[in-house]
Amino acid sequence: MSLDELYRQVILDHYRSPRHSGHIEGADATAEGQNPLCGDEVTVELRIKDGAVTDAAVRGRGCSISQASGSMMADKIVGLSLEDVDELVHRVKRLLNIEPGDPGVDPERPGAALGDLEALAGVRRFPVRIKCADLPWATLQEALAGNRTHR
Amino acid sequence: MTDLSHLRKDFPILEREMNGKPLVYLDSAATSQKPVQVLDAVDDYYRRLNANVHRGAYQLGEEATDAYEGARAKVAGFINAASDREVVFTRSTTAAINHIGYGWGLYHLKPGDRIVISHMEHHANVVPWQLITRHTGAELAYLPLTEDYLVDTSRIDEVVDGRTKIVSISGMSNVLGTIGPVAEAVAAARAVGALAIVDGAQLVPHCAVDVQSMGADFVAFSAHKMLGPTGVGVLWGRMDRLEEMEPAEGGGEMIRDVDFTESTWAEVPHKFEAGTPPIAQAIGLGAAVDYLSAIGMDAVRQHEIEITRYALEKLSEIPQLTIYGPMDPAQRGAAVSFTLGDIHPHDLATILDQEGVAIRAGHHCAKPLMRVLGLAATARASFYVYNVPEEVDTLVAGLHEARRIFGVA
Numbered sequence: 001m002s003l004d005e006l007y008r009q010v011i012l013d014h015y016r017s018p019r020h021s022g023h024i025e026g027a028d029a030t031a032e033g034q035n036p037l038c039g040d041e042v043t044v045e046l047r048i049k050d051g052a053v054t055d056a057a058v059r060g061r062g063c064s065i066s067q068a069s070g071s072m073m074a075d076k077i078v079g080l081s082l083e084d085v086d087e088l089v090h091r092v093k094r095l096l097n098i099e100p101g102d103p104g105v106d107p108e109r110p111g112a113a114l115g116d117l118e119a120l121a122g123v124r125r126f127p128v129r130i131k132c133a134d135l136p137w138a139t140l141q142e143a144l145a146g147n148r149t150h151r
Numbered sequence: 152m153t154d155l156s157h158l159r160k161d162f163p164i165l166e167r168e169m170n171g172k173p174l175v176y177l178d179s180a181a182t183s184q185k186p187v188q189v190l191d192a193v194d195d196y197y198r199r200l201n202a203n204v205h206r207g208a209y210q211l212g213e214e215a216t217d218a219y220e221g222a223r224a225k226v227a228g229f230i231n232a233a234s235d236r237e238v239v240f241t242r243s244t245t246a247a248i249n250h251i252g253y254g255w256g257l258y259h260l261k262p263g264d265r266i267v268i269s270h271m272e273h274h275a276n277v278v279p280w281q282l283i284t285r286h287t288g289a290e291l292a293y294l295p296l297t298e299d300y301l302v303d304t305s306r307i308d309e310v311v312d313g314r315t316k317i318v319s320i321s322g323m324s325n326v327l328g329t330i331g332p333v334a335e336a337v338a339a340a341r342a343v344g345a346l347a348i349v350d351g352a353q354l355v356p357h358c359a360v361d362v363q364s365m366g367a368d369f370v371a372f373s374a375h376k377m378l379g380p381t382g383v384g385v386l387w388g389r390m391d392r393l394e395e396m397e398p399a400e401g402g403g404e405m406i407r408d409v410d411f412t413e414s415t416w417a418e419v420p421h422k423f424e425a426g427t428p429p430i431a432q433a434i435g436l437g438a439a440v441d442y443l444s445a446i447g448m449d450a451v452r453q454h455e456i457e458i459t460r461y462a463l464e465k466l467s468e469i470p471q472l473t474i475y476g477p478m479d480p481a482q483r484g485a486a487v488s489f490t491l492g493d494i495h496p497h498d499l500a501t502i503l504d505q506e507g508v509a510i511r512a513g514h515h516c517a518k519p520l521m522r523v524l525g526l527a528a529t530a531r532a533s534f535y536v537y538n539v540p541e542e543v544d545t546l547v548a549g550l551h552e553a554r555r556i557f558g559v560a
């Protein structure tokens with residue numbers, strides 16, 4: 001049943017108990033994302049040191065897919081190098097059919113393995129929900145782009 | 152129950168399946184479905200009558216003009232306008248309200264003046280006024296809601312004060328279903344000499360409206376929510392108000408004479424219909440009005456009261472389901488907003504979609520109302536002439552499925 005594939009236990013779990021949902025004082029990179037169509041909101045804050053994400057906070061309001069996606073994202077990116085984060089973002093976008101190609105793991109970059117994020121694959125059968133899953137990732141990209149232009 | 156189920160055969164789209172299930176269309180507050188009678192009228196115009204209107208150089212153009220003006224007469228009759236000329240065709244409710252803002256508000260408002268709306272307005276009756284306050288220095292004031300989701304008119308005389316120049320209120324909320332206090336709003340506006348406007352986008356499709364006994368200056372509504380095509384709406388105005396209103400748009404069709412620096416306007420309503428109008432759509436609206444009149448607006452309303460009562464009753468039985476809106480069907484229309492436990496409305500919509508049930512999830516273009524409710528979104532099921540009680544049952548079954556998936560006890 002595809003609904004059960006969409007709403008896997010890990011998604012519901014992250015929705016109900018989002019990880020890293022706090023606030024980072026004086027974050028090195030931040031961005032706010034919104035999906036004006038459905039009102040979903042996400043704020044991403046990052047602490048960046050020596051080319052790696054050392055802490056992340058993702059807060060928001062919205063559906064289970066956008067909020068779980070943000071929570072899993074925060075969980076995943078803490079400790080990753082910026083290059084791995086970049087790779088991960090593209091891998092997730094391939095998983096969500098936003099970018100063409102295979103989301104599979106690049107053996108060169110094991111840090112960017114999807115792990116729990118595989119659960120987002122269920123969204124592919126629900127095109128109207130892809131934007132929900134993507135919102136935190138698009139916001140993360142915006143935060144990182146802002147961080148790059150600042151330096 | 153008032154049985155209108157024989158109408159369903161007129162709506163080809165209701166034969167469709169969604170995700171392998173018969174379509175259960177519960178989003179008529181967003182846009183209604185169209186009967187073959189409307190589709191045929193639009194098709195017939197393009198096949199037999201297509202020509203521009205008001206050009207008058209040849210027979211075909213004359214026939215197209217007659218069909219377009221005939222639609223105006225039908226709409227005028229439907230709302231009991233004093234004259235066909237009081238019916239202005241616009242693009243939509245949104246365009247109609249903007250037209251009042253830019254054609255009347257801009258010329259009559261000054262700093263310190265007030266525009267009064269309510270907390271349950273659609274953005275179409277909020278944002279145009281915010282724009283007009285920026286141009287004029289007038290301010291926006293709100294009638295609040297009661298705990299029972301009605302517009303609170305207990306202090307209406309304080310809100311609609313001596314500075315008030317415009318009172319614009321929804322005849323029926325697209326979120327709460329609440330029927331607006333039109334009579335009170337009109338009386339309060341009259342008392343201070345303010346313009347009284349009714350956003351009739353939800354009211355006109357669902358209740359018999361007699362603009363003369365209603366007493367407002369302007370009523371705006373959209374064809375697409377009353378079985379008609381998209382792309383055409385109506386601005387009805389009392390003749391004296393239309394006479395004093397300026398055109399908000401200039402162009403072809405709306406002029407009497409155009410000189411190098413100045414122009415003079417055509418007569419009402421044409422001075423408000425710049426450019427080639429939505430001819431096919433207006434003709435389609437005429438057919439929609441015929442269709443609704445054949446059912447009878449009293450029967451339309453009665454059917455809605457009954458299906459809404461049934462829906463409110465069935466939804467109330469679902470654990471952890473909260474309804475936002477009056478519980479008395481006599482005080483409301485057929486748009487029913489709700490939340491279910493901690494399941495986000497967007498997730499509800501996806502789950503219901505798998506059962507073929509189309510509902511709306513989100514802020515419903517009423518963010519000030521959402522702020523008042525302290526919510527980011529609600530789910531909304533809305534009903535119209537073609538909906539039957541069995542569809543409420545399908546909705547309820549889908550909501551139980553959502554409870555199972557999300558583990559909401």
Ligand SMILES: Cc1ncc(COP(=O)(O)O)c(C=O)c1O
Pocket residue numbers: 180181243244245246273275276321323324325350352353373384516
């Ligand atoms: C109460 C109300 N007012 C105004 C509108 C705007 O109508 P339109 O989008 O056709 O201009 C709507 C449509 O959703 C509505 O429900």
